[in-house]
Amino acid sequence: MTDMSDGPVITRFAPSPTGFLHIGGARTALFNWLYARGRGGHFLLRIEDTDRARSTPEATAAILKGLTWLGLDWDGEAVSQFERAPRHAEVAREMLANGTAYKCFATQDEIEAFREAARAEGRSTLYQSPWRDADPATHPDAPYVIRLKALREGATVIGDKVQGDVKIGNDQLDDMVLLRSDGTPTYMLAVVVDDHDMGVTHVIRGDDHLNNAARQMQIYHAMGWPVPVWAHIPLIHGPDGKKLSKRHGALGVEEYQAMGYPAAAMRNYLARLGWSHGDDEFFTDDQAKAWFALEGIGRSPARLDFKKLENLSGRHL
Structure with a gap:
């Protein structure tokens, strides 16, 4: 196995285009973006559209629009998994x-x-x-x-x-x-081949993929490919401690945009959902990029707190 620590950091966000960009996906994208941008690396985007029955061009457009509003710029063209x-x-x-x-x-x-x-x-x-x-x-x-x-x-x-x-x-x-x-x-198979071909060094994704990592590692080993660094982050829960769902207002990010929340406040708030840097609550993008590290991510699920989001939005405004 060769080591992946020699070259630049490369992270990716790989949503399935079956609906809007929800808050959990937005946070995963943010963590990947912060990790790469803070280390002079690359943040790549892959649309996992292999499920032809459920993937729609409208959903892909909504995801790209959501990321663009959030200010999470990706490097190069978005990759279509289906085309590969x-x-x-x-x-x-x-x-x-x-x-x-x-x-x-x-x-x-x-x-x-x-x-x-x-x-x-x-x-x-x-x-x-x-x-x-x-x-x-x-x-x-x-x-x-x-x-x-x-x-x-x-x-x-x-x-x-x-x-x-x-x-x-x-x-x-x-x-x-x-x-x-x-x-x-x-x-x-597609995930492993794509991550390898795209040169992904760090796979930062929800911990619902943890079991997948064990199965995917066997493909890496079979091909003699270097295994990326894994970081499986706990999912976001609603204020009641239950897994986030539509009844908690688990909306697409464009809904937050429509409600008038500033993108900078959303980035600040999402960064603090499951990651911490001391007691810092209010910070800029530059500070977040400089501070963000995988070691700061907690193991227990974060809870959505609209009061905190409103408070941060007021400060960013």
């Missing part, structure tokens, strides 16, 4: 060739039957394909998926800058599908 599908497929075939992936001809019915039997016997329902070590001479002329040949023994340790060392037993990880039978890549 041929490259993702190429990596899956490379893994097939180097023996870190295999062709699986199991049908959905066979997989379901395996899971039902496992449930009945109280075994793990993680699918174990009979094709994992099959002789290629026995391969039928039939549709197949390409699966990762995941490690079965030991554990994967995610060295996380926020969560600390998180250990996940490899018996909890399945031989995930990399390429579907129609030749389209899965999200898990």
